[in-house]
Amino acid sequence: QSALTQPASVSGSAGQSITISCSGTTGDVGRYNYVSWYQQHPGKAPRLIIYDVNNRPSGVSSRFSGTKSGNAASLTITGLQAEDEADYYCSSYTGDITRLYVFGTGTQVAVL
């Protein structure tokens, strides 16, 4: 079972909106709503920004939102800011005990 597929990079100008896709299968993203998103700045640990497809933890900006349709999920960042420049990873529960969780390939976001 391979990683979830994300675009390698996405860029946008400050103030614009961008969307990062996360493509899975009927065995992970398509079957469970345990889809989450993580932001990782260089040299830092990942940080949870979206859980259960479209929920934000306390303290995470409302500029981050998530959706899911079929076997694919997406993360949208509105009003892009310089501090949003980071790597983003999606994750899904799979129910497969040999690989309970699968992460996406990661997307590098650049703010132009």
Place this chain on the structure above:
Amino acid sequence: EVHLVESGGTLVKPGGSLRVSCATSTFLFSNFYINWVRQAPGKGLEWVGLVKTTFHGGTTEYAAPVKGRFTISRDFSKDTVYLDMSNVKTEDTAVYYCVTEKSGTFDNWGQGTLVTVSS
């Protein structure tokens, strides 16, 4: 604020063994599954394994690439989770993160500890 502090990462030869630790709190032991997630240099995240809460039996699950070589355990007296790594391979080189997980969400991450497997 939840704190997880990993330690023990070092250089180890292929085929060798290593223990990395994750210092947490009694609260975390009781309420969260503790997972290990690794990240090879310049690469993405990979789930390694988990230990469940006592309420859920305290059992462990492992990813296929490490099953039979890695063991996760807990020391309640020290509020610490261990990842024992044996017969390590060069592809095990990574930053290892200790992470709390509840209902499919990795909500709190430690700062990570680097394990390098090289001769």
